[in-house]
Amino acid sequence: MPLNEEEAVLLAAAWRRLAGGGPEAAAVGAELLDRWNEPHRRYHTLLHLWETLRAVDVLQEEARDADCVRYAVWFHDAVYEGRPGRDEEESAELAGRLLSLIGVEPGRVREAVRLVGVTAAHRPEEGDADGAVVCDADLSVLGAPADEYLAYTAAVRAEYRHVPDRVFREGRTAVLRSLLNGPHLFHTSFGREHWEAGARANMLAELDRLASPAPLDAPPP
Structure with missing residues (x-):
């Protein structure tokens, strides 16, 4: 949008x-x-x-x-x-x-x-402190409501529309797992309190979609 x-x-x-x-x-x-x-x-x-x-x-x-x-x-x-x-x-x-x-x-x-x-x-x-704020602000979409997160993932897929589906799934999965394997996603106290739980739920749901054979939705170029 x-x-x-x-x-x-x-x-x-x-x-x-x-x-x-x-x-x-x-x-x-x-x-x-x-x-x-x-x-x-x-x-x-x-x-x-x-x-x-x-x-x-x-x-x-x-x-x-x-x-x-x-x-x-x-x-x-x-x-x-x-x-x-x-x-x-x-x-x-x-x-x-x-x-x-x-x-x-x-x-x-x-x-x-x-x-x-x-x-x-x-x-x-x-x-x-400033590094924590810039990173958390940039990744705040991870903790968005589920419908906004889905729109975000579709837009990211569209930016990589030149990448074959299998390669995209593998790369995106690696990025998500790398983030999830850390002790926390957010580095500010506000981010951890207000965005962390929702972000983890969104990202785990995305990992399930990436592992599914169903096509990934992406808006047209």
Whole structure:
């Protein structure tokens, strides 16, 4: 489901509040919105950006620098070609270049770049408050109601529509099991209290679907 008109306006306004209204910031904001709106995306879209920023608002009291986390969210999937690891690396490089261009303080630029990198594995170090918030915000969809989770999984499958079904099932299963085998999915106290149980139920149900011979639902390209 795409952003509605009101959400799109609010998303643009959120960038202006964060980065300011100068011409350089406006240009960077426009580039980011264009990137997140690329036609090949199905899940990593403006809606995902919007929902991840809203999750940061929920978790911001647990962050050390919530605005730095917000910068990281704007950039964390700015480069998205379905290449795990490399996409995050190039997104981090883009963050370093464009945040410096709009005059963000160098220490905050370095931290935002680091946080983008943390989203590659979603395993922040113990005591990394901002890493915990950016990871939990990015994965908050895992704890969504079942119907929203199903829409998320269908959109992810559509982004990998070029991947054969067997290969996709194997790769997706490995990702889910890796997350579930950790001591917890979420790293903030709010995430563990409010999203953890629902996320585990959603992911276990998805594993059952992946093991079934029934076709995986995916929206058309």
